[in-house]
Amino acid sequence: MTTTATSPPGTTTPLGAITALGVAELKLLLRNRTAATLAFLLPLAGGVYFALVLSGDGWAAAITFQLLFTLGFTVYLTATTALTARRQDLYLKRLRTGAASDAVVLTGLLLPVVLLAVAQTALLLGISFAAGAPWPERPGLFLLAVGGGAAMSCVAGVLTSGVTSTAEMAQLTTGPYFIALVFGSMVATAGEVDDWVAFVPGGAIGLLVRAAWGGPTTQVTLALLSLALWTVAAYAASTRLFRWDPRA
Template sequence: MIAALGVAELKLLLRNRTAAALAVLMPMAAGLYFALAMDGEQTGWTMVVTLQLLFSFGFTVYVTVTTALTARRQDLYLKRLRTGAASDVVVLTGVLLPVVLLGLAQALVLLGISVAAGAPLPARPELLVPALVGGVALSCAAGVATSGVTGTAELAQITTAPFFFALVVGGLFGSNGEVDPWVFLVPGTGLGTLVDAAWGGPTDQVGPAVLAVALWTVAATALATRFFRWDPRG
């Protein structure tokens, strides 16, 4: 059931050229530009990789989840799915699964592009696991929450801007090495810190970074539970 819903959602996503461009072309084009702009330099790759991952999480997962759920709610697609045998959890999982997998796949492809363009291999590759999983989980939960306060799919370009901006800015803060503890209050800082540590940066803030990502994910999930709507907004 989940696989069937996922395939159907992927087809709907690809039929919408604007949504497909935001989910696929925009992050790939930006990530490729960031990598090629380094022009063989050996320093600064941590920031490049951080931006690549955050654009994948931000555009491919967060904005796409917000837009897709809002559009499916407004055209009563979600409501129709609830009348079937599938539970609410199965319906949401099926709708979100292709976006999550696409975000992960795109992040891995962009990492490969950076390495091919001259980026050094990560010294602590295991630290990329919580960055990837946490980034996708946080962006997905935030997208579900934002869809609840978004009236139409067109408005998603506005309602997603604040969190997307905070995600990117926080990631850039975190990728610069040691940061003050209060900076972890900005979403994305923990992700940037984990990427920096994976590429040889200081590792003494890995624990706070993982905790920050986990807490932001829990908070986004709580907001998603509170604000998500199955029925169209009046």
């Protein structure tokens, strides 16, 4: 990713450009019924389901799946689909004709899904508390799981959009990351696990949530290291694979 992009007319600062782009992207997202359903309704419906069904196995498991559903659909899938669609209709290309940097443009486009995921996480956590979930013993670890997971999923979305030719193809290209989230979280919340689980994206998040709700903390450092490594690796790969022009 290079350093030339554009900010919308009337914005002269990076913050102004990010805000204007974020508002515009949110409006585009709301106009697309499929994208809006995946970003808004599906994570909330899934989160309520997990609170009702999985709480008997321990609230750490239920809240882990709530968080991963939000990160997977609201952040990762929406980011991948939106960036691919904006590239194919030449919107990304037009944004590069002005003064804002590529980082500002991408931040503005991705800001709505991140803020939406944070709001959904807070709402689902409130639903879990209302359903009987205890307050986390180590809330800081949960915040790290939310922040680290959102950053990793956001960058993974940028990377995946670079190898996705159309928005429809995102249903296939997002599969491997989804599998890693689900598989890792299932193993991490099953009981005592080996250290390698921390290096699966979903496993790292699951271990942090589990530790936040009173579980063992012996693998917290590995989980945090894993989130950082996955985020950095996805960013490095996206600088080579992300495209601003439509793919053939």
